[in-house]
Each structure stands twice: as C-alpha cells, then as structure tokens.
Amino acid sequence: MLIVLVKSAVLLLVVVTTFAYAMLFERKILGWMQLRPGPNRVGPWGLLQPAADAAKLILKEDLTPKTADPLIYRLAPFISLLTAFAVYAVVPFGANGDGSPWAIGDVNAGILFLMAISSVGVYGISLGGWASGSKFPLLGAVRGTAQMISYELSMSLSFVGVLMLAGTTSLTGIVNAQERLWFFIPQALGFIIYVITAVAETNRTPFDLVEAETELVGGFHTEYSGLRFGSFFIAEYVNMLTVSCIATLLFLGGWNAPFGLTLLPGLAWFVLKVGAFMFFYMWLRATLPRFRYDRLMTFGWKVLLPLATLNLVATAAWVALH
Amino acid sequence: MIPFWIIAAVLVISALWTVTARKPIYSVVSLLLNFAALATSYLILHAEFLAVMQIIVYSGAILMLFVFVIALLNSGIAPIVLGRDRVPVAPAAAAALSAIAFVATAIAAVHAPAIVPIATHSPLGAVGRGNVFGSIGDFGQALFLSRLLPFEITALILMVAVVGVVLLAGDLAPYVPTRRRAEQTRRALREAILREGK
Numbered sequence: 411m412l413i414v415l416v417k418s419a420v421l422l423l424v425v426v427t428t429f430a431y432a433m434l435f436e437r438k439i440l441g442w443m444q445l446r447p448g449p450n451r452v453g454p455w456g457l458l459q460p461a462a463d464a465a466k467l468i469l470k471e472d473l474t475p476k477t478a479d480p481l482i483y484r485l486a487p488f489i490s491l492l493t494a495f496a497v498y499a500v501v502p503f504g505a506n507g508d509g510s511p512w513a514i515g516d517v518n519a520g521i522l523f524l525m526a527i528s529s530v531g532v533y534g535i536s537l538g539g540w541a542s543g544s545k546f547p548l549l550g551a552v553r554g555t556a557q558m559i560s561y562e563l564s565m566s567l568s569f570v571g572v573l574m575l576a577g578t579t580s581l582t583g584i585v586n587a588q589e590r591l592w593f594f595i596p597q598a599l600g601f602i603i604y605v606i607t608a609v610a611e612t613n614r615t616p617f618d619l620v621e622a623e624t625e626l627v628g629g630f631h632t633e634y635s636g637l638r639f640g641s642f643f644i645a646e647y648v649n650m651l652t653v654s655c656i657a658t659l660l661f662l663g664g665w666n667a668p669f670g671l672t673l674l675p676g677l678a679w680f681v682l683k684v685g686a687f688m689f690f691y692m693w694l695r696a697t698l699p700r701f702r703y704d705r706l707m708t709f710g711w712k713v714l715l716p717l718a719t720l721n722l723v724a725t726a727a728w729v730a731l732h
Numbered sequence: 733m734i735p736f737w738i739i740a741a742v743l744v745i746s747a748l749w750t751v752t753a754r755k756p757i758y759s760v761v762s763l764l765l766n767f768a769a770l771a772t773s774y775l776i777l778h779a780e781f782l783a784v785m786q787i788i789v790y791s792g793a794i795l796m797l798f799v800f801v802i803a804l805l806n807s808g809i810a811p812i813v814l815g816r817d818r819v820p821v822a823p824a825a826a827a828a829l830s831a832i833a834f835v836a837t838a839i840a841a842v843h844a845p846a847i848v849p850i851a852t853h854s855p856l857g858a859v860g861r862g863n864v865f866g867s868i869g870d871f872g873q874a875l876f877l878s879r880l881l882p883f884e885i886t887a888l889i890l891m892v893a894v895v896g897v898v899l900l901a902g903d904l905a906p907y908v909p910t911r912r913r914a915e916q917t918r919r920a921l922r923e924a925i926l927r928e929g930k
Contacts, residue, residue, distance in 0.1 A: 479755070479757065481758070482757055482758075482761065485761065517780070518780060518867060518868065519780050519781060519784050519868055522781070522784040522785075522788070522868075523784055525784075525788055526771075526784045526787035526788045526791075526792065527787075529787065529788050529791065529792025529793070530764075530787060530791050530792060532792070532796060533764065533796075533799070536796070536799050536800070536803065537757075537761070537799065539803075540757065540799070540802070540803045541757070548803065551803065552800070552803055552804065555796065555799070555800060555803075556800075559793070559796060562792075579868055
C-alpha cells in the first residue's frame with residue numbers, strides 16, 4: 411500500500427515536471443520554426459519560465475460568470491485533471507529482467523482501462539463549456555464533444571489490430587510481443603490512423619476546433635481564469651504525453667531497443683520515443699492550419715472510420731489464416 | 733468488506749441524487765458518479781472486463797449523449813428547473829414496481845447458493861490474471877462459445893431498435909443528392925416569385 415502511494419507520488423511529480431518543460435519546449439520550438447528566439451528572459455535559456463507561468467496563474471483572480479452554473483463550473487476542470495492523471499496508474503515505463511513491469515498497477519485489461527478513462531475525459535470539456543453559461547464556450551464544447559466522440563471510434567478500431575497481433579490486452583504483453591518486430595510495420599495503416607486520431611483526441615492543431623481562438627475567443631475555456639484555466643491547460647499537455655506513451659507502447663515497441671542497440675537502458679529508449687512523438691506534435695502545430703468543421707467531421711466518419719474498419723478486417727483475416 | 737460498504741453507500745446516494753436533482757445536468761453528474769462506483773464494485777467482484785465496459789459504454793457514450801441533449805436543449809441561459817409540487821403517477825408506479833422487483837431479487841439472492849469465486853484475493857493489481865472468472869478471456873469464451881445465441885439475439889433486438897428509430901425519426905422521402913435538392917428548392921422559389929408577380 412505504502413509502496414503504491416510512494417510510486418504514485420513520484421510518478422505524479424515526473425508527469426507534472428514533464429508537462430512544465432513540454433510547454434517550455436513547445437514555445438521554444440514554435441519560436442525557432444517561426445524565426446524568433448522564444449521565451450528566453452526568465453532564468454538561463456528561459457528554463458525558469460514554467461515556474462513564472464505557474465506563479466502568474468496562481469496569483470490571477472478566479473472569476474465565475476454570473477450566468478454560470480457554479481457547481482458544474484468548478485467541477486469541470488477537476489474532471490479533466492483527474493482523468494488526465496488517472497491513466498498513469500496503468501502505463502508501464504520499462505520492465506525488470508524477470509518481465510515484471512515498472513508501473514503502479516499491472517492491469518490485465520490495461521489498454522481497455524486507458525480507453526475507459528480517456529472516454530470520461532470528454533466530460534471536462536463538455537461540462538465546462540456548458541456550465542460557463544455563455545455562447546462561445548458552449549459552441550466550443552458542443553464541437554469538441556462531437557469531434558472527440560467521432561474520432562474515438564477510429565482510434566479504438568486502430569487499437570484492435572494491435573491487440574489481435576499481440577493476442578493480449580495487457581500493455582506489458584503488447585510491448586513484449588514487439589520484441590522482434592514493432593507493430594508500426596505490420597500495422598502501418600493502423601499507426602497512421604492512430605496518429606491522426608490522437609491529435610484530434612487531444613484537441614491540438616490542426617484539430618483544435620474546441621478552442622479555435624480566431625472564431626471562438628478561447629472555446630470551452632473562454633470564461634475560465636487563474637488556476638481553473640491552468641487545470642485545463644495541464645490536462646491538455648498531460649493528455650498529449652499520454653497519447654505519446656500509448657503510441658510508443660502500442661506501435662513503437664515500448665522500451666525495446668531498435669536494431670539490438672541495448673547499450674542504452676529500456677527506460678531511455680522509452681523516453682526517447684515519447685519525446686520524438688511529442689516533438690512531432692509541436693511540429694504539426696507550427697506547420698498546419700486548422701480544419702474547417704464540416705471537413706473535420708467528413709474526414710472522421712467517411713475516411714478514417716472506413717479505413718480503420720478495413721484495417722481491422724484485413725488484420726483479422728491475416729491472424730485467422732496464420 | 734469495508735470497500736464494498738463505501739461503494740454501496742456512494743451508489744445509493746448518487747442514485748438518489750440522480751432522481752431527485754432539480755437540474756438535469758446535476759442528474760447527469762450524479763449518474764456519472766454512480767457509474768464509476770458501479771464499475772468499482774464490478775472490480776471488487778473480479779469482473780474486470782465488465783467494469784471497463786461499464787465505463788466505456790455507459791459513461792463514455794450513453795451518458796455523453798445526455799449531456800449533449802441537455803447542452804443543446806437549453807443553451808446555457810436559463811437552466812431547466814423542475815418543480816417539486818406534484819408527483820407524476822406513471823413514473824411513481826414504475827418506481828414502486830422496480831422497488832418490489834429489487835426487493836424480490838435481493839431476497840432470492842440471499843437464499844440462493846453462494847457463488848464461489850475462483851480468484852480468492854482482490855487487490856486491484858492482481859485482478860483478472862489469466863483465464864479466471866471475469867477476465868477478458870473468460871468473458872469472451874462465454875460470449876462467443878457457450879452464450880452465443882442469447883448474445884446474437886440481443887444484438888438483433890438492438891438492430892431492430894435502431895431500424896425503428898430511423899423509421900420513426902427520419903422522413904421516408906427518397907434520397908436526393910444535395911446539389912439536386914438545392915436546384916429543386918431554387919426552382920420552387922423562382923416559381924413562387926413568378927406566381928406572386930402575377
């Protein structure tokens with residue numbers, strides 16, 4: 411019991427620190443891609459910028475609009491934050507020699523647990539947008555809910571191909587099944603579908619219609635300020651980290667070293683792969699403009715979903731014939 | 733036993749709040765809490781797969797639909813508040829009937845022979861290891877081998893419901909592509925304007 415508590419505390423600390431520096435690196439990378447230096451005033455190389463941001467958010471006034479539903483308005487950021495952190499209860503980061511994973515809980519239905527928790531995460535956005543009691547947040551929330559539900563389908567279908575190849579739903583088992591061949595090669599289509607839906611699920615550019623600052627001010631979090639806004643912000647980055655971890659575990663071989671390069675420990679490979687995926691995310695944000703809403707829906711339902719189903723049927727046939 | 737009583741208390745209180753809340757959105761939130769507690773009680777019973785499916789299907793999909801409907805029905809300006817002055821007859825009768833059924837089930841369950849769980853310990857980490865009761869393998873085998881017919885019949889009933897909803901909600905006019913429909917509307921408008929002019 412005590413060990414689980416200590417593990418959880420350490421992991422929370424690691425995730426929050428990763429969030430803080432992911433944010434800093436995103437701003438740096440966006441800056442470099444746009445030929446400007448990015449944040450470089452607070453501390454050497456801007457390294458203390460996250461602390462300054464946190465202090466600012468804590469000191470900001472906490473506003474609640476008159477038209478808001480006070481209980482739901484206050485509850486929504488916590489739902490977002492809770493679901494964002496809860497998934498780390500089952501994410502393994504490495505394994506001992508005897509195969510026992512480095513994770514808080516080694517649940518047999520690990521990937522299903524991840525899907526369940528992330529499907530609850532939508533409530534933060536939809537309840538928050540609704541409870542603000544004004545037009546822009548409501549529009550953002552309704553859009554976001556529709557988008558996340560639509561893309562969740564294709565995302566789940568892209569998981570099933572991997573599950574069939576690995577023959578298990580345990581995340582550790584899936585990583586062990588990739589010892590020789592990483593699943594992004596036999597599941598190339600599934601991997602592409604996952605990458606696209608993962609961006610949509612975390613509401614990042616080019617799928618950031620939930621926020622869409624050019625048309626909806628700030629989308630679902632327009633009315634939020636101070637730490638409540640901060641909670642949504644943390645949740646978004648932690649979700650980004652989560653989908654990067656899932657991509658690494660399901661498609662990129664987890665902590666398995668490529669080409670038998672076992673010089674670096676498994677954990678280092680895991681961190682490198684997750685880091686590469688996070689960088690890809692930031693790259694996308696610097697490169698692509700936002701989708702139009704009707705195109706986003708058409709793309710999700712008429713392109714991604716049929717392709718994901720096709721991938722599922724093809725993988726099932728392949729597994730059955732072998 | 734203590735976790736069970738905590739979860740049971742949460743279940744009953746959140747269920748009561750769901751039916752007595754005066755704002756629909758509060759009912760949704762308390763129902764969300766109820767589903768979470770129910771999933772936890774499934775976990776204690778070693779039904780790991782059922783617990784996860786409870787969250788994915790009910791909290792993630794069905795309850796989300798409720799939020800959607802509430803959000804679209806009253807656009808956040810004046811929340812719907814239900815009065816508490818009269819008790820509707822039909823829901824009250826339904827509630828009384830379900831209460832009787834619940835009590836009957838509880839009595840039957842107490843007198844029935846106890847089910848012996850195969851897994852004997854339940855710390856969350858060790859739930860559902862291998863092919864034991866409630867694990868995914870066990871569940872899948874029951875679903876696709878020994879209980880295939882009831883499963884397919886349920887699926888068929890759901891399919892009938894979906895077709896029924898489409899029949900009830902959709903207009904049965906033959907499908908017309910958007911561009912041609914726009915053309916038809918334009919023509920009808922032009923004719924109406926011409927008629928007005930005469």
